[in-house]
Amino acid sequence: MSSFSAVDVIATKRDGGELSDAAIDWVVDAYTRGAVAEEQMSALAMAILLNGMGARETARWTRAMISSGDRLDLAAVGKPLADKHSTGGVGDKITLPLAPLVAACGAAVPQLSGRGLGHTGGTLDKLESIPGWRAGLDTDEIVAQLREVGAVICATTPTLAPADRKLYALRDVTGTVEAVPLIASSIMSKKIAEGTDGLVLDVKVGSGAFMKTEARARELAEALVSIGTEHGLRTVALLTAMDTPLGNTAGNALEVAESVEVLAGEGPADVVELTLLLAREMLAAVGIDPTGAADPERALADGRAMDVWRAMISAQGGDPDAALPAAREVHTVVAPTTGVLSRLDAYAVGVAAWRLGAGRARKEDPVQAAAGVVWHARPGEMVLRGQPLLDLHTDTPERIPAALEALEGGWEIGGELAVLPLVIDRISG
Structure with missing residues (x-):
């Protein structure tokens, strides 16, 4: 007979109290087993959203989520393990060139990723636009690929933090996605259970991010770093801009093509800059000096990163030489006047891509591999009347029509130019 009840745990947090370690362990375990009802966990999640959790509570909640399942044993890989997590944005294809780049510099990259929901894209959705590529790997396959190739991007294994999988779905339908302690514990429970040695977090700020303000993004970044440090994981967080979408494309196959351009030594300047910056942070986090032979810029230039990309895609059944899907319909929006593009709103572009079929409203919805948005100018660049803009x-x-509606007011020519710096701040333990 348990000494706890769900109602008492809910009431404690509803009234602004702190949950004990034992109460947290019990409620997470009981919810995972089905002994705490969905409506009870919904009430607790809302109480956490409204009243927050302290650093101790959040760290313990994360530990309980980890304990709900297995930990990956990657000791056999024989290389330092570096990982990165982005809180999600529009045009954020950074994981695709980053994983093979860091592997080319001597680390192993176990990048367990997810699918998109709403206006933010999912890494697995993007890669599944490559003919033959598969997301689902078991632990033995993950270890073998890390040893042989150095990088793997795949779906989370079913036994890794199952409490998170269940709670994530609940938060999505109860208006509690924005609860910082629950976001932080969701991210970190999976990353710690994954067994990585060093973690770099890309916390997005701006209209296209979940965290719209720098203050909220900083709160999340500090919570993430605190949890990582508490669990002995070397953790660094960067606050990066998501007021303007990254690169020149948002959509699945479109972003894969742009990522391959980056690996070929080309690609949009902002994507290249952020990829190199995160690569250096990942390497440093696992004790590899990102200069000399391990300089990521050299690994891009000499083709080593591209070699790892091709091996990584092939190892998961994909054909790196296959043509990517192309959309059956392309509608062009032209600039109505001449002037400097002063704003291109990431959220508007993300919703437009979603409505075109690149994203999903529910987890079970299919996505179109070829759908998305391409923009031909970025804020600060001159456009001419009649020039293709999107x-x-x-x-x-x-x-x-629905995509065009989403873009109404989402861009401006001739207004005041106000763009956040790509990297706003760096937070470490």
């Missing part, structure tokens, strides 16, 4: 790609042209 291309809308979709296999279902009836979606175009």
Whole structure:
């Protein structure tokens, strides 16, 4: 007979109290087993959203989530393990070139990733636009690929932090996604259970991010770093801008193509800059000096990163030489006047890509591999009247009006230019 009840735990947090370690362990375990009802955990999640949790509570909640399942044993890999997590944005394809780049510099990268929901893209959705590529690997396959190739991007294994999988779905339908302690414990429970040696967090700030303000993003970054430090994981967080979408594309196959451009030594300047910066942070976090032979810029230039990319895609059944899907319909939006593009709103672009078919409203929804948005100018650049400004790609042209509606007011020519720096701050333990 348990000494706890769900109602008492809910009431404690509802009234602004602190949950004991034992209460947290009990409620997370009981919810995972089904002994705490969905409506009870919904009430507790809302109480946490409204009243928060302290650093001790959040660290213990994370520990309880980890304990709900298995930990990956990657000791056999024989290399330092570096990982990165982004809180999500629009055009954020950084993981795709970053994982093989860091592997080319001597670390192993176990990048367990997810799918997109709403206006933010999912890494697995992007890679699944490559013919034959598969996301689901078991632990033995992950270890073998890390040893042979150095990098793997795949779905989280079913036994890794199952409490998080259940709670994540609940938060999504109860308006509690924004609770910082629950975001932080969700991210860190999976990363710690994954067994990585060093973790770099890319916490997005701006209209296209979940954290719209720098203050909220900083709160999340500090919580993430605190949890990592508490669990003995070398953790660094960067606050990076997501007021303007990254690169020149948002969409699955479109972003894969742009990532391959980066690996070929080309690609948009902001994507290259952030990829190199995060690579250096990941290498430093696991004790590899990111200069000389391990300089990520050299690994891009001499083709080593591209070699790892091709091996990584092939190892998971994909054909790195196959043509990527192309949309059946492309609708072009032209500039109505001449002037400097002063704003391109990441959220508007993300919603447009979502409505074109690149994203999903529910986890079970399919996505279109070829759907998305391409923009031909970035804030600060001159555009001419009649020049193509945006291309809308979709296999279902009836979606175009809704995408155009999402873009209304999402860009401006001739207004005041106000763009955040790409990297706003760095937070470490």
